[in-house]
Amino acid sequence: MNIDEILEEVLDDIKPTEEEQRELKEMSSKIINKINEIIKQNPKYSVIIDVVQVGSTARNTHLRNNYDIDIFLVFDKNTEREVLEEIGLEVGKKVVEELGGEYWTEYAEHPYTSAVIDKYSLDIVPCYRIDWGEKIISAVDRTPLHNEFVKRKLEKNERLCDEVRLFKKFLKSIGIYGSDLKTKGFSGYLCELLVIHYGGFIEVLKNAKDWKIGEKIILEDIYKIYNLDKNYKFRKFDAPLIVYDPVDINRNVAAALSKDNFCKFVFYASLFLKNPSKGFFYDYYKHVDQKLEDREHGALLTLKIKRDKDIVDDIIYPQMEKLQRSINKIIEENEFVILRCDVHADEEFCYLSWEFLVYELPNVRLREGPSIFKKERVERFIRKYDKYFIRDCKLYAYTTRKYKNVYELFNDIIHGKLRGKISYPKYVNPENGVICKMYVKDTIKVAE
Amino acid sequence: MNIDEILEEVLDDIKPTEEEQRELKEMSSKIINKINEIIKQNPKYSVIIDVVQVGSTARNTHLRNNYDIDIFLVFDKNTEREVLEEIGLEVGKKVVEELGGEYWTEYAEHPYTSAVIDKYSLDIVPCYRIDWGEKIISAVDRTPLHNEFVKRKLEKNERLCDEVRLFKKFLKSIGIYGSDLKTKGFSGYLCELLVIHYGGFIEVLKNAKDWKIGEKIILEDIYKIYNLDKNYKFRKFDAPLIVYDPVDINRNVAAALSKDNFCKFVFYASLFLKNPSKGFFYDYYKHVDQKLEDREHGALLTLKIKRDKDIVDDIIYPQMEKLQRSINKIIEENEFVILRCDVHADEEFCYLSWEFLVYELPNVRLREGPSIFKKERVERFIRKYDKYFIRDCKLYAYTTRKYKNVYELFNDIIHGKLRGKISYPKYVNPENGVICKMYVKDTIKVAE
Incomplete structure (x- = not known):
């Protein structure tokens, strides 16, 4: 099987079915409509100036059987933090109640509503409206802009969306998908940016196989959006991979990626390109782990x-x-x-x-001491240890372990x-x- | 006990008795007289132009109970090597026979006679007569000049001879006296030169405690003998201690001294000066070894x-x-x-x-492989090993030990x-x- 055939077969497995897509859209619309209804009913909710669906299901880059719906309630910048939190939870609670789901409150930088409605997982998160290049007020304020940027680049390009899916599946399979502090891998947004930048999944791999520690990636759009010339000095980051965020060029989208996971990606990108096989997409890391564990141990x-x-x-x-x-x-x-x-x-x-x-x-321990020419350290060493001797111009001593x-x-x-x-x-x-x-x-x- | 008292007591132990000295002189004279007699008896022995007693007993730097007598037969430079060897052995054999001892032939660069007469060990070694600064013909030709140099400096200075004795005893006790390839320590000649250079045993230690690897020592006499100015560039040696031979300035008298023994000397010189005790002169190294061995083992x-x-x-x-x-x-x-x-x-x-x-x-062995960025080495490594993984940007593999x-x-x-x-x-x-x-x-x- 050549690479194209492999990718087609994998895509057949991971691309959401049409029915899934239709149902997801219906449910999302239903939720958004319900929220808008609720907002209209009470003038105090007029501080919510927009309701946007974000996340991979909104951007059509999600994998099959993903039923996560993320809704952001975008508040006017002048809203007080307490009001945002209160109204955010109130609206979240109401919409889930009216749609007959179960909800609870999650706590990140500020509280938000999590819910389950049928097979769907729903997050309703309040944030502030910021503009391109503007400073954020709460930690999640960039998300609607991330969403906007990616949608603008991927909308009407179904193939590119599929390439993101293949990339995510590949990363999942080698165990480095997710920017949480347990995984320390690639976020969904990072995957999207890399596919947008290189133009496809295989193109990402072909470039990644030659990456070095400290690799810098600057999307073309960044120069356009911020009107920068090619010599612009971007902020420096000490990270294995630096991908400047089109929404905030002082932020590294790949900040969570650990050095070892960066190396894993570079290595497996190269390995896959040399010996492509479907195996790389299906719990590859479990097989590697299994192989590693199948040995004698200390x-x-x-x-x-x-x-x-x-x-x-x-x-x-x-x-x-x-x-x-x-x-x-x-x-x-x-x-x-x-x-x-x-x-x-x-x-x-x-x-x-x-x-x-x-x-x-053994009970005996050999302690390495100073060079015999370091007078003061020699004195301390022979005061401390009794059974000392000279080897390679250094003092050593036998002690009890x-x-x-x-x-x-x-x-x-x-x-x-x-x-x-x-x-x-x-x-x-x-x-x-x-x-x-x-x-x-x-x-x-x-x-x- | 202060240092002076210690040294006096040690000297009392190690200095040859007057009786010993007298007997030694008598025996040496007897041997030399006998050799001269033999030479006179046969005109073919006229190639031997001098008979000299060398070694520590000749220079009055020997320790008590040392009955070694070394006699050099100095041949005319034009003598053929075969003739030198033949006549050397012939004369050696004759003198021992006439004095009623037992003899045998030893082989170094050329053969010589070894013998026992009563309690005396005798070596009769042939060599070529060379002058100061002249090239040697056989390996031992420098010895008569070494002898001449040391005698000139020590004769009529009994105290300095005793200082050499103390130095030798100290080195023996810490296990580094002797320039043989087993000991790799200080030769007797090296001891004499150092005492001559620094003016005494304690003065040697006081200087040695601050020696560094590559320490260079040039005796004042060298400048005089060879008429060198103070900026003369001496030959470089890669050795822990370099003591230029007054008899041949391209030779390092301390060449046999190993780095570890150099370090031992520097260390024990310092230790003795700080905590002087008689113990340093009496099988000190055996006590150290005993202390080191008195421990648990691997x-x-x-x-x-x-x-x-x-x-x-x-x-x-x-x-x-x-x-x-x-x-x-x-x-x-x-x-x-x-x-x-x-x-x-x-x-x-x-x-x-x-x-x-x-x-x-354990049966399992962890092998460290190349950095994942070294493509060719990575390929070889994963071709060779199956159970590999990435850690700290390197490949590692589990194998069977x-x-x-x-x-x-x-x-x-x-x-x-x-x-x-x-x-x-x-x-x-x-x-x-x-x-x-x-x-x-x-x-x-x-x-x-």
Whole structure:
């Protein structure tokens, strides 16, 4: 199968059916009409000057079986924040009630209404109306402009919409779709911009395979919209990929993308172009993981920490990673070699897991000291250690190891004995942890 | 005890007794007189134009109980090498026979006579007469001039001779006296030059404590002897210590000194000056070794290789070290961490020993690959390894470890299976080795 055939077949799988599309449009119209009705009924709602559907279903770049409808209530800029929040929730609540759905309040920078109506997930979010190039007032104010920009470029270009779908599916399959702090991948908007910029999915890949860390992408439209000449000095960002936002050229749309995920994309773009196959679009990363797991292991250990259910992934994941980095320093100071480490959370627990090259080390430890020519450091070293000797112009000393195995070290961690050496994040406290799933060679030692 | 008191007490121990000195002089004179007699008896011996006693006993810098007498037969420059060797051995043999000793032939660059007469060890070595600044013909031709230089500086300065003795004793005690290829330390001549240069033992230490790698020492006399101005550019040497030979300024007297021994000297010079004690002069290094050994150990392994008895230490030691370095590369390639390694030989065997941080590693091995941006290397890597992944912009792969423990690796070495990867020195062949003395943690596993 050549690339074109592959893409056609994948598209057949992922493109929403006509029926799906029709139903989605009907439902969206119904919701928007209902909102407009409600606004008209009460003069105090006149601060809402526009109602726009945003998100991929509004822009026709969504994948099959996506029933997310995002509606933004655009408020007059002079509305007070409290009024915006109050009216935003009021209107949201009313429309869901009148359409017979279930609703609840979600909290981001400001509260908004989330709902389920039949098979549809609905978000009704209030924001301020800003103009192109204007400063935002609340965090989500750019969204209607993002929507406007993408719609303008993709409307009446069904093929380009399909290219965005293929790109999203590809990224999902290799595990890097989503700009949340757990995934650290590509947002939907970023996918759309890249397809618009390069003119297609394969064109994105062909360019991406040669990207380097710090790659800069400036859409042609940006020069037109802001009337910039070609020598304009754009703001600098320290990021693996910099895609200037047409809605705000001081913002990097790819800010959430991690270095490793950037590298993954560059690598798999190249790999796919060399050996194209449908497999890249269907849970490719799961197959890779499976292949990686199908091997022998070093010593495994997992720290399982009770999770506060109110804390969302976007907060808990960075904190788990921070704690793991902090623990890794202690592990390395104690000379245990980490083969692999990972974080993961389910609803109840945080799991920080490690795989070690060795589980146990001898009682003796060799400490590297200063060069024998550094007089002061030499004095401190020989005052501290007794069994020292000279090798390669440095002092070394034999001491007794503090932690003879990994379990002893983690036991001290969960009992708070390394409190001063580990930075505890707010919501992931290692002292709430238990050591579990400990495999050492062929023996399975379940510690707790 | 202050430094002066310490030095006096040590000197009391090490200075040859008057009786010893008298007897030594008597024996030396007897030998030299006998040689001169023999030379006079046969006109063909007239190519020997001088007979000189050299070495520390000749220069009054020897330690107590040293009964080595070195006699050089100085030949006319025009003598053919064969004649020099033949007559050298003939005269040597005759004098020992006439004095009733036992003799044998030793082989260095050319053969010479070694003998025992009563408690005295005697060497009778032929050499060519060269003048100051003249090129040598055989390797030992500089010795009479070394002797002349040192005698001129030390004669009638008994105190300076004693300072040399203290210096030698100190170096012996810390294990770095001797310029042979096993010790790689300070030769007697080097000790004498340093004491001459700095004016005393303590003065040597006071300077040495601030030495840096590449330290250059040029004796005042050199400028006088060769009529050099102060800006003269001396030959450059890549060595930790460079002491220009007054007899040949293109020669480094400290060439045999290893970097580690240089560092040891700098370190112990400083340590002694800060905390002077008699202990530094009496097998100090044995006490240090004892202290170092009195600890817990990692996994120990010794490779015991049959020694060819005809091969001297000066050949066998560098070869053992070369083989160990070569094996260490393989060990490190296979991820076993060496805590300590050493070579040692007795009359029958060479012993290459190791101490490892861990004896065994898991079956899985993590291989670090190229940066994902190095296209060609990436292609080779993923062609070679299947279970690869991306971390920190690099490819890594899980593979199966070839050697799961140290014993397996050494077993392949002694069975010649790593022949292509190890450079075999001429006289130390690992395939003649057996693995022995293997201690893993508390268990002692004697392999053979």
